[in-house]
Amino acid sequence: MWRALMYQLALIPLVQAQNDYCRTHRTFREPANTDINVYCGTNRMELHILLCPVYFGGYNETLMSLNAQYFKGECRGTPDWTVDPPILKYNFSITEEAVSACNNKIKITQEVGSGLFADFSSVQFVNISGMINSLDPSAGTITYRQEMIYKFSCRYPLQYLVNNTEMTVSGVSLAVKDSNGSFISTLSMMLYSDRFYTTQLKVPEVGLTLKTRIFVEVKATNLTGRFNVLLDRCYATTSPYPVNSTYYDLFVGCNRDGQTVMGVNGQQQEARFSFEAFRFVQHKNRTLSTFYLHCSTRLCERSVCTSLQQNCTDISSRRKREVQDTSVTDTATVSSGPIRTQVDNGDTVGIVSEVSEQLGGKHRSLQGVAIAAGIVGALCISMVAFIAYWIIVPRTIGATEKKMLFTTKE
Known part of the structure; x- marks a missing residue:
């Protein structure tokens, strides 16, 4: 107590100078609804309150603390006089x-699920709330200062579509600010090629061979250990944007494809399953079949995860429901990236044959050119011989006739 009092006495000159600054500032007034801003981040929450209204009420930054924890340094705010208007910042990890x-x-x-999660009968939310209180330094029985209370809360849905994260004033100057946040950036999807989930899957340019087993992990990072990851539905689409796209369910609850093998789900901060590479029938005329993987994921409190998991061994207790396209939008979707598979219908051999035919065609063309050149050459030689014949033969005949004529005269 005495240490805190000495600390506040030492700050009196500095506070007086800042109070003089606030007296001429436009925000030196009674508190208003816009005096507090709440930022619900993926890893941290940040609160900003205007400082000059605090000074107007007869307080300063040393007299404002989270939930009346006045003697804990980590619960006091940090003033920022470099911005306009000056603010008092509170920043803490979630x-x-x-x-x-x-x-x-x-x-x-x-x-009950609504909006993006309208198909789910139960969706969990986590709400983090508190207040910033003022400490009245008056030592008497009464005071003329209004108590200042800033209430805040952040509400995070615990269900996401994962494809691999922002006062009212009364007589006591009560300010309330609710804001929504998202944990989606803490979720990631990774593809692996081994059952130990150590070697990341590399999809070759020529595509994966059909029936290659793909191991999938959806993981949460930078979250409190209070929550686990639970997969409700995973499916593949022909487009990276699943709206109005052809899709195939790998599993929905207990209903799953025959080649899908479930690993851990809901027991820890990562969920795992595997499936075999396939192709979409609509890609039958293509050399490669490309699809994208998406998972509807929720974060559940450990004590509640068990009740959210379905008993897939009891057929009568299985949940059977259709998930409509309206529940899948690209506003909260992260894609796994393209997965390419070879279409096993002889197209690979066809590509090689086509190249061979092209090379064979070139050889045949060269042979044709050689034959044509030979024919032209033969024609040229024949033509030269023919011309020579008609030039030489008449001369020979003429000489013979002349010789015969002279012989006769004799």
Whole structure:
């Protein structure tokens, strides 16, 4: 207590100078609805409140703290006088330890799915909430300062479509700010070529051979250990954007393709399964069949994950439902990237044959040119011989006739 008091006394000259700065600032007024901003990040929450209204109320940054934890340094804000208007910043990680350090509250709620998740009967949300309180330095029984309270909360849905993350004022100057956030950037999808999930799958330019087993991992990072990853549905589409695209379900709940093998799902911060490479029938006239993988993923509290998992060994308890195209949009989708497979219908041999035919055609063309050149050459020689014959023979005949004539005269 005495240490905190000495700290505040040492800050009096600095606070006085800042108070003088605020007196001439346009935000030196009573608190308003826009005095607090809440940023719900993937890994951290950040709160900004205007400083000059705090000074107007008779307080300063040393008298404002998260959830009345005035004597914890990590629960006090950091003033930023370099921006206009000046603000008081609070920044903390959303790990369970950091959230609870300043007595912020974490609450898990369960609601009926709507919007993107309209096909799901139950979707979980996590709500992180708290307040910033003012400490009245008055030592007497009464005070003329209004208490300042800034309430805030961030609400995160725990279900995403993964394809491999923003006051009201009353008599006590109460400010409330709710905002929504997303954990989607903490989720990633990776493809592997081995059952130990150590070697990343590299898709060759000529495509994967049909029935090659592909191992898939959807993983959460930078999250509190309170949540596990649970896959509801994974499917393949012919387009990277699954809206109005041909799709094939690898599994939906307990219903799964015959070649799909489920690994861990809902037990830890990564979910795994594998399937065999296939081709879409509509790609029958192509050398390669390309498709994209998507997974509907939720983060569930460990204690609740078991109840969300279905008993796939009991046929009567299996969930059978259709997932409509309307539940799949590209607004919350991350693609696995193209997966190419060879179309096993002789096209590979056809490509080689086509190249061979092209090379054979070139050889045949050369042979044709040689034959044609030979024929032309023969014709030229014949023509020369024919011309020579008609030039030489008449002369020979004429000479013979002259010789005979002279012989007769004699």
